[in-house]
Amino acid sequence: xxxxxxxxxxxxxxxxxxxxxxxxxxxxxxxxxxxxxxxxxxxxxxxxxxxxxxxxxxxxxxxxxxxxxxxxxxxxxxxxxxxxxxxxxxxxxxxxxxxxxxxxxxxxxxxxxxxxxxxxxxxxxxxxxxxxxxxxxxxxxxxxxxxxxxxxxxxxxxxxxxxxxxxxxxxxxxxxxxxxxxxxxxxxxxxxxxxxxxxxxxxxxxxxxxxxxxxxxxxxxxxxxxxxxxxxxxxxxxxxxxxxxxxxxxxxxxxxxxxxxxxxxxxxxxxxxxxxxxxxxxxxxxxxxxxxxxxxxxxxxxxxxxxx
Amino acid sequence: xxxxxxxxxxxxxxxxxxxxxxxxxxxxxxxxxxxxxxxxxxxxxxxxxxxxxxxxxxxxxxxxxxxxxxxxxxxxxxxxxxxxxxxxxxxxxxxxxxxxxxxxxxxxxxxxxxxxxxxxxxxxxxxxxxxxxxxxxxxxxxxxxxxxxxxxxxxxxxxxxxxxxxxxxxxxxxxxxxxxxxxxxxxxxxxxxxxxxxxxxxxxxxxxxxxxxxxxxxxxxxxxxxxxxxxxxxxxxxxxxxxxxxxxxxxxxxxx
Ligand SMILES: Cc1cc2nc3c(=O)[nH]c(=O)nc-3n(C[C@H](O)[C@H](O)[C@H](O)COP(=O)(O)OP(=O)(O)OC[C@H]3O[C@@H](n4cnc5c(N)ncnc54)[C@H](O)[C@@H]3O)c2cc1C
Ligand SMILES: Nc1ncnc2c1ncn2[C@@H]1O[C@H](COP(=O)(O)O)[C@@H](O)[C@H]1O
Numbered sequence: 331x332x333x334x335x336x337x338x339x340x341x342x343x344x345x346x347x348x349x350x351x352x353x354x355x356x357x358x359x360x361x362x363x364x365x366x367x368x369x370x371x372x373x374x375x376x377x378x379x380x381x382x383x384x385x386x387x388x389x390x391x392x393x394x395x396x397x398x399x400x401x402x403x404x405x406x407x408x409x410x411x412x413x414x415x416x417x418x419x420x421x422x423x424x425x426x427x428x429x430x431x432x433x434x435x436x437x438x439x440x441x442x443x444x445x446x447x448x449x450x451x452x453x454x455x456x457x458x459x460x461x462x463x464x465x466x467x468x469x470x471x472x473x474x475x476x477x478x479x480x481x482x483x484x485x486x487x488x489x490x491x492x493x494x495x496x497x498x499x500x501x502x503x504x505x506x507x508x509x510x511x512x513x514x515x516x517x518x519x520x521x522x523x524x525x526x527x528x529x530x531x532x533x534x535x536x537x538x539x540x541x542x543x544x545x546x547x548x549x550x551x552x553x554x555x556x557x558x559x560x561x562x563x564x565x566x567x568x569x570x571x572x573x574x575x576x577x578x579x580x581x582x583x584x585x586x587x588x589x590x591x592x593x594x595x596x597x598x599x600x601x602x603x604x605x606x607x608x609x610x611x612x613x614x615x616x617x618x619x620x621x622x623x624x625x626x627x628x629x630x631x632x633x634x635x636x637x638x
Numbered sequence: 639x640x641x642x643x644x645x646x647x648x649x650x651x652x653x654x655x656x657x658x659x660x661x662x663x664x665x666x667x668x669x670x671x672x673x674x675x676x677x678x679x680x681x682x683x684x685x686x687x688x689x690x691x692x693x694x695x696x697x698x699x700x701x702x703x704x705x706x707x708x709x710x711x712x713x714x715x716x717x718x719x720x721x722x723x724x725x726x727x728x729x730x731x732x733x734x735x736x737x738x739x740x741x742x743x744x745x746x747x748x749x750x751x752x753x754x755x756x757x758x759x760x761x762x763x764x765x766x767x768x769x770x771x772x773x774x775x776x777x778x779x780x781x782x783x784x785x786x787x788x789x790x791x792x793x794x795x796x797x798x799x800x801x802x803x804x805x806x807x808x809x810x811x812x813x814x815x816x817x818x819x820x821x822x823x824x825x826x827x828x829x830x831x832x833x834x835x836x837x838x839x840x841x842x843x844x845x846x847x848x849x850x851x852x853x854x855x856x857x858x859x860x861x862x863x864x865x866x867x868x869x870x871x872x873x874x875x876x877x878x879x880x881x882x883x884x885x886x887x888x889x890x891x892x893x894x
Contacts, residue, residue: 340798391796391804393778416764418798421757422780425733425768434853435733437763451859452760453651456664458859463852470764502777503807505793510801522892546892558819571797579892586651600890601868602882607652614866618885621872631879638883638893 331360331445334409336400338419339368340390341507347415348374353476354413354469358442363407364486367396377484383492391504397426399492404431409466416470424470434462438589440475453588454611473570473593514565515549517573522548522581525568525595526556529584529605529624533561538625539583542632548577553585569594583624587612604628639693643684643717643753644740644767645677647701647708648760662856663729673708676755680816682823683785684753685716691787693750694718700739700844702726713834714826720837725844732852733761737769742847745774751792752813756781767815777808780815 335351337344344366355362364376367383367390374380381403388395400423404412412427414420416438428435441448446459447469517523524543526536536556543550552562554569568575570590580598585591587603587610595601596615603616604624613619620627649655650670658665673681681697688695697717699705702725709720723739725731731739744752752774754767764780771778783803784795790810795803797817869885871878887893 340802345799391806418781418796421764422768422796425765426772426778428734428765429769429772432853435763435765436854437757437765446857450762452649452655452664454862455651455655456657456859457862458662458856460854461857462854464854501808502779505805505807507798508795508803508805548892554818559822570799571801579886579890600886602886608870608872609654610652613868613870614862614864616866616868617889618882619868619870620878620882621870622875622878627875627878630875631882634879634883635893 331358331411332407332409333358333360333362333411333413334404334407335362335364336412336414336420336423337364337366337368337374338415338417339366339372339385342369342372344368344372344374345417345419347417347473348376349478349482350415350471350473350476351413352376352482353478354442354471356478357476358445360411363409365400365403367399367492370488373486375482375484376486378486380486380488381491382488383490388492389504393423393426393502396423397430400427401430402491411466412468414468414470416472420470424468428468431466431468432464433466433468434464435468435470436460436462437470438472439469440472450589453586455609472589511564514563517549517551517566517568517575520549520575520577522546522579523551523568523575523577523598524548524581524583525551525553525585526562526583527553527585528555530556530561531584531625533559535625536561538628538632542581542628542635545632545636546579548579551575553591582612582616583628585612586610587615639687639691639750640748641684641688641693641695641751641753642744642747642749643677643680643695643697643712644770645681645697645699645708645712646674646755646758647671647699647705648674648758651759657859657861662859664859666729671704671708673711674755674758676757676759676816676818678823679818679820680753680755681712681715681717682821683816684751685824686821687751687787688716688718696721698723698740698743700725700736701728706839709839710834711826713837714830715824716830718837720839721842722839723842723844723847728844730852732854733763733765733769735848735850735852737766737773738850739844739847740766740770741773742849743842744770748811750810752776754813754815756815756817764815767813771813774813776811776813778813778815779806779808781817782814783817783820785814785820
C-alpha cells in the first residue's frame with residue numbers, strides 16, 4: 331500500500347493539515363510520499379520524499395495546472411491512494427484528479443477501519459463504509475479526524491517538479507485574495523459564550539440569547555446560518571469560517587452541531603446544548619443536553635439566573 | 639443566457655433516521671424532504687442572473703416522483719422549466735454516476751452557465767458539480783460566496799479558510815458551485831406558487847441518460863457509537879432550569 335499525500339500552501343505558509351495526512355497514512359499502515367505546490371522556505375516536517383513545485387511559477391490557485399503536476403507524480407509513483415484534506419483546496423482539486431484517473435473519490439473520510447474508509451452521512455447522524463470499484467482511490471479527510479500522537483519530525487528529501495503550467499483546463503483566472511475582515515468582538519477571550527443557531531427561528535429571538543449572555547456576563551455568538559441571514563454580525567460567528575473559541579462555558583442554543591461548527595467550539599471547557607432534537611450531533615460534545623424548545627427554556631433560565 | 643441549475647432533494651436533517659432493509663442506506667419512508675440547502679443559493683443566483691440578462695433557466699433534479707415537490711419550489715422561485723430525471727434508485731448512485739447523467743443531459747444543450755450546490759447535505763461529497771464541469775470541459779469555480787456577470791465574464795469569490803476569499807474570473811460557458819450565504823434566497827409568494835404549477839415539466843426516464851456505472855458502493859450504513867458521555871435532561875422547563883443551574887454551580891465557576 332502506498333499513499334500520495336497532498337499538502338497545502340498559501341501566501342508564504344504551509345497550511346496546518348500536513349500532520350493529519352501523515353496520521354492517516356500511519357493509521358492505514360502505508361508508505362507515503364508527499365506532494366506540494368509551495369516553497370522551499372515553508373517545508374513540512376516529513377521524513378520522506380517530497381515532490382515540490384514552486385507556487386510562484388505554478389500559481390497557488392491553478393487547479394488545472396496542479397492536476398497536471400499530480401498526474402505526472404502519480405505516473406511515476408503509482409500510489410494506491412491520493413489523499414487530500416477536505417478543505418477549499420482539497421474539495422476543489424480532488425474531483426478533478428479523480429476524474430482524470432477514472433478513480434473513485436471518497437469525501438470527508440472520518441476513519442479507516444481495516445483499510446475501509448468511513449464517511450459521514452446526514453450531518454454525521456449516520457456513518458457509511460464504502461468499497462471502491464477502481465484500483466486507485468482519491469480521498470479527502472475531514473479536518474481533525476486524524477491526529478498524530480507526537481509532533482512529526484524530520485526533513486523531506488526534495489524532488490523538484492513543474493516549471494510552468496499555465497493550463498487550467500479551461501479559462502479560470504486568479505485575480506488575487508480578499509483578506510478577512512478584522513475588528514469587532516474578540517470571542518477568543520470570552521469566558522462565557524451563549525450561541526444562537528437556526529433553531530431561534532426568527533431574528534427577534536436573538537434577544538433571548540443576548541439576554542442570557544448578559545446575565546452570565548459573557549458574549550453572544552452565532553452559527554453560520556444566523557450570520558448568513560444577517561441576524562448577527564459575521565464577527566460573532568463560531569466555526570471553521572468564523573472564530574475558534576475556548577470559553578469556560580459554551581451554550582449552544584438551537585445549533586445542530588455540524589462538523590464546521592464543532593471545529594470552532596469543541597475546545598470549550600463545559601458545553602451545554604439546548605435542542606428539541608435529542609439526536610442532534612451537538613449531543614456528542616455536550617456535557618449537558620437540555621432537550622427543550624429554547625424559546626420556552628432559555629427565558630426561564632435567564633430569569634432564574636438573574637434572581638440568584 | 640441559457641442557464642441550468644441542478645438541485646437535489648434531501649431529507650430534513652432533524653429527522654429520526656432508520657437504516658433500510660439492505661443496511662446500506664437510510665429508509666426513505668416517513669421522512670420530510672426539502673431542497674438541499676446549498677442548492678437554494680444556487681437557484682437564487684441563477685434566477686437573479688436570468689432576471690438581469692433575460693435568459694432562459696432550466697432546473698434539473700434526478701430522483702423519484704417525490705422530487706417534483708422540491709422542483710416546484712425552484713419553479714416558484716423563478717426557474718422557467720423543470721427537467722425531472724426519474725430515478726427511484728438515485729440514492730444508490732455515486733457522485734460520478736449522478737454527474738454523468740447531468741453531463742449527458744447538459745452536453746448537447748450548450749448552457750452558458752451551470753449552477754450547482756457545493757455539496758449535498760446527505761452525502762456531503764462536494765463532487766457532482768466539479769465532475770460535471772470536467773466531463774463537459776468547462777472551467778469550474780467551487781465554494782463561491784460572491785458572484786457577478788458582465789459581458790460574458792463571471793467574477794466570483796471563492797471562500798477559503800480563515801475568512802480569506804480568492805477572486806476568480808472566467809468566461810462563459812462555465813460552472814460554479816454555490817456556498818451558504820452567497821445571497822438571500824427569496825421567499826415564495828402565492829402568485830409565484832400558482833404560476834409555477836403551469837410551468838413546463840419535462841420528464842426523462844433515467845435509462846435514457848445513464849451511460850456509466852458507479853465507481854463506488856456503500857457496503858454498510860450505521861449509527862455512530864455514542865461517544866458522548868453527556869447528561870441528557872428532559873422535562874418541565876422550570877425544573878430543567880433549576881437542574882442546569884445546580885450543575886453549572888457544581889461543575890463551572892461561571893455562577894460564582
Ligand atoms: C465550508 C463550510 C464552512 C462552514 N463554516 C461554518 C462555520 O464557521 N460555522 C458554522 O456554524 N457553520 C459553518 N458551516 C455550516 C454548517 O455546515 C451548518 O450548516 C451550520 O453550522 C448549521 O447551523 P445550525 O446548527 O444553526 O442550523 P441547523 O443545522 O439547521 O440546526 C438547527 C438546530 O436547531 C434545533 N432547533 C430547532 N428549533 C428549535 C427550538 N425551538 N428550540 C431548540 N432547538 C431547536 C434543531 O433541532 C437543529 O438541531 C460551514 C459549512 C461549510 C460547507
Ligand atoms: N440527484 C441530483 N439531482 C440533481 N442535482 C444533484 C443531485 N445530486 C447532487 N446534485 C448537485 O450536485 C451538488 C453536489 O452534490 P454532492 O456531490 O452529492 O455533494 C448538489 O448541491 C446539487 O447541486
